């Protein structure tokens with residue numbers, strides 16, 4: 046059995062790992078490279094695999110950096126099943142076509158602005174390409190073996206990162222030898238708002254482990270009190286609370302917080318708008334799989350858990366524009382989370398110059414984004430080619446991340462009954478990988494390897 050690293054090596058996007066044995070080969074995760082141009086360019090290079098001959102793709106979870114390359118794989122001839130948990134399939138049905146649409150928009154925008162080096166900039170894939178790839182999605186039942194080939198089988202188990210995320214354990218019987226390869230996907234946090242704790246693991250021969258927060262700790266803060274204070278103060282000033290949020294996971298966390306504050310009488314009676322069709326649809330999936338959330342088993346009433354009573358879902362673009370002329374205080378949740386695009390941009394033009402309003406950044410803000418500029422104290426930012434003055438209050442709620450920090454990861458690893466033969470550290474920037482490697486070696490004395498792009502290992 047051979048393992049090749051086709052992404053998320055020394056970086057946090059593009060997760061793709063190829064397992065091959067004889068005539069069989071499988072891809073575990075099929076993510077898009079995102080962020081820096083140099084990384085995004087890799088999405089255009091052919092993979093060192095024959096897509097038409099791949100047996101199957103196995104997905105850990107729905108995030109685009111783990112699934113967003115699927116339409117390309119299908120365009121290049123892959124016809125096999127794409128195995129995933131039922132919620133992951135529902136989320137992919139929303140996220141992949143949306144990713145295709147955004148890429149078409151970006152290509153069109155580059156063409157009209159003329160800033161692309163290409164005469165006619167192309168989308169990596171289109172909305173239609175993405176829709177075509179969805180037909181191959183095949184649901185997998187948790188905790189049951191799935192035969193992949195004679196001697197090779199896979200088992201999915203809940204992992205606790207976002208809705209639908211799973212660990213994938215691949216068991217291999219080879220000439221009197223038995224071993225397993227464990228794909229952790231992204232590791233969630235303990236005691237998260239809505240996601241379950243990372244699942245327990247006993248024995249693993251080869252472990253693929255993420256290191257996104259390998260050198261960082263999430264701040265310990267009371268998010269309910271934080272939101273309560275921000276909302277109370279903004280409402281007292283008569284302003285709007287603008288919350289840019291990622292459509293999957295972050296939006297549902299915020300709705301959950303608002304509902305809980307309301308239940309406890311800590312939310313002023315102001316209208317709340319969810320202005321993102323993708324986030325609205327993703328919230329429906331979260332409701333459909335309510336039994337997968339951590340609060341389901343501890344007796345919390347699950348009805349309307351993502352639905353504060355004054356919430357209005359804004360589907361139509363025309364209704365979205367209406368939100369720019371609201372009288373009085375309101376809470377507006379919209380995407381994108383880093384202010385790269387989406388409906389939130391229109392609201393920025395109206396409410397960023399308003400000293401009574403507050404913009405609440407709720408997640409990681411990558412370099413080069415408007416979100417980062419605001420975090421760094423920009424006095425004005427460009428939106429749709431126009432300068433927008435920043436007079437609104439800017440708040441940053443850092444503690445809602447869906448990734449475990451290094452303490453969460455170490456806690457999870459300490460639950461293993463015996464050390465893996467090899468732990469491959471992936472999905473992290475170089476410094477985070479180095480820091481986590483050091484911690485695992487010092488505290489657990491495990492054998493840790495940091496693979497590089499396209500590295501191949503015989504298992």
Ligand SMILES: [Zn+2]
Pocket residue numbers: 106108111206231
């Ligand atoms: Zn993820």
